[in-house]
Amino acid sequence: MLKLKSAIAVILLLALTGCGAFFNQPYQQQRARVGEVTPVSEKLVNFPLPQEPVVAGVYNFKDQTGQYKSVENGSTFSTAVSQGGTTMLIKALEDSKWFTLIERENLSNLLNERNIIRNTRSEYRKNQNPNEPNLPPLLYAGVLLEGGIISYDTNIITGGAGARYFGVGASTQYREDRISVYLRAVNTSNGKILKTVYISKTILSQAVSANLFKYVNFQRLLETEIGFTKNEPVQLALKEAIEKAVEALIIEGIKDELWLPRASEEATATIIKNYEDEKAEAEATQIYERFLTERRGQNAITAAAGISLINGDLPDPQPQLNVKLGFKRQLNSHLNLDFTFNKFNLENKTVFNQGFMSFDLNLNYNILPYDKLTPYLFFGVGTNATNNFEQIDPKIQAGLGLEYLVKENIGVYLYGEHNLAFSDQLDNIDAGTMDDMFYRFGVGINYYLTQPSTQFNKKKELERLKKKEIKALKRENRRKMQEELKSNRKSKSNN
Structure with a gap:
């Protein structure tokens, strides 16, 4: 019974793991609905209006990849x-x-229909009404919008994680x-290409599963499996990319x-600045969402603690405390120069224990x-x-480390x-043919005194200032409300 209860508990845990999929399973047919919108759709709808709309024609915005769906067999x-790229663009x-959009994708259908209207009116004018008006002329485009879907790359990155223990x-x-x-936008008067924009969008597919x-x-096997997959619709991804292209072309x-x-x-200046910041961030982001920008300031104070271990002429080396303080100066993106003061002990069990200090000058290379x-x-x-x-x-020293920025100006690092x-006299014994050596390992903090002057950091600073202003405004509003409540209570007590 105990094993059965444990198994049931595991099943319930797995069910909770996939509860989001269970609570949203499509048990029944869904009715037709208005199509989904993307975040860019809302931005386009709420975009400031133009002084005068541009008459534009779209002949074809087609799939230029020529790719077919891949199947296993x-x-x-x-x-x-x-x-349907043309329809999405329109x-x-x-x-x-x-x-102001004019029909160009199926222009032959439009011209045929106009011929029918023109012939019908001509007959009606002859037989019934000589004052029947002529058909108005077609609008012509000031700008042609061209382009297309130029790539669809599958499996640009794949991965996953999993674990199994005793059948779970x-x-x-x-x-x-x-x-x-x-x-791209093309001037119909002279054929000049006015602007070209390029937009990419990733399409994510996920699968989560759990099994027991x-x-x-004895002879009783429990087997269960839970899982779900989510595939971002290609149509929605294409729609968002086209909408983003329209937004970028307008700006x-x-x-x-x-x-x-x-x-x-x-x-207008705010719209352009926000777009330039977004564009600079996109240009600094590589294909696998690696955002490449200057993150570390020129000057930093460093502190660390760890252990030191001697490698000399005596046996049984023992780890001892090592602390260090220092200053780091950036030479360029990859190279730093740092000066550190270290205080540490070196010990061999029962025979040697000595306190030391060192003054080190290092050239660091950030990979x-x-x-x-x-x-x-x-x-x-x-x-x-x-x-x-x-x-x-x-002495000379060399080593390696690993630093992680937990905040814009604080980095935590491990080093060895x-x-x-x-000298062969560190342990007070002169033996062998090699000088004495020792090792140091530790964990530390780099506190960067300045931040690089990049668009990314400027944007972050503006966001921080806005948050501070909002918090200050909220505090002021709360204070005013409290004062109003107090005054209302006083007036009520007086009455």
């Missing part, structure tokens, strides 16, 4: 990307209210695809004064300087001395270093 004639242009296991998997679109396969008793045109919004100069997490190597020279300065020896003293 056999072949398929279904395309990997929706063929809808996005209509939502923005910046363009769980796993998760993910996959990312990527779709890219180009959109266990004998709960690029505002920058070059091809068209202007019905807004103040200050509001991934634009990432929050970076390994680094260092090499340098130093001076080793006993506490009473009776023995002073030069090898120190070679130019």
Whole structure:
């Protein structure tokens, strides 16, 4: 019974793990609904209106990838990307209210229908009403919008994690695809390409599963499995990419004064600045969402604590406390120069225990300087001395470490270093052919006194200031409300 209860508890735990999927399972058919919107859809709808809409025509915004859906067995004639790019683009242009759209995708149908109208009116004018008006002329486009879906890359990154113990296991998997679109505006008067924008969007697929396969008793096997998958619709990803392209094209045109919004100069400047910040951040982000920007300031104070371990002529080395303080100066993105003061002890069990200090100058090389997490190597020279300065020896040191930025100006790091003293007298024994050595390992903190002057950091600083202003405003509102409550209570008590 105890085993059965344990198994039931495991099943319940697995059920809770996938409860989100269970509570949202499609047990019945769903009715037709208005199509989903994306965050960019809302931005387009709420975008400032233009001073004058641009008459635009879209002949074709097609899939230029030529890809078909991949299947495990056999072949398929279904395309990997929706063929309705033109319709999506027209809808996005209509939502923005910046363009007066004219029909060009099925122009032959429109011309045929106009011929029918023209012939019918001509016959009616002859036989019935000689004053029947002529058919008005067609609008012509001032701008043509061209481009298309230029890439659909599958499995640009895949991965997952899982674990199993005594028949109980769980796993998760993910996959990312990527779709890219180009959109350009062409002047119909002279054929000049006014602007071209490029937008990419990742498409995420996830799978989560948990299972139990266990004998709960003799010849009694319990087996259960829970799981769900989520695949981001390609159509929605394409819709968002096209809408983002329309937004980018409008703002690029505002920058070059091809068209202007019905807004103040200050509001227009804010729109352009926000777009430039977003563009700079996108340009600094690599394909796998690695945001490459200067993160570490030029000057930093460093402190660490750890252990030291001697490697000399005596046996049984014992770990002892090591602390250090220092200052670090950035030379460029990859190189730093730091000066540190170390206080430590070296000990061999029962035979030697001596306090030392060292003054070290190191050249550090950051392997991934634009990432929050970076390994680094260092090499340098130093001076080793006993506490009473009776023995002073030069030395060299080298090592490696790993730093992680927990905040914009605070980094936590682990390090290990090898120190070679130019003396065989560290342990007061002169034996062998090699000088004495010792090792230091520790964990520390880098406190950066300044921040790089990048667009990213400026944006972060503005966000912090806005948050402070909002908090101050909330405090002021609460204070006013409390004062009003107090005054109301006083007036009631007086009455």
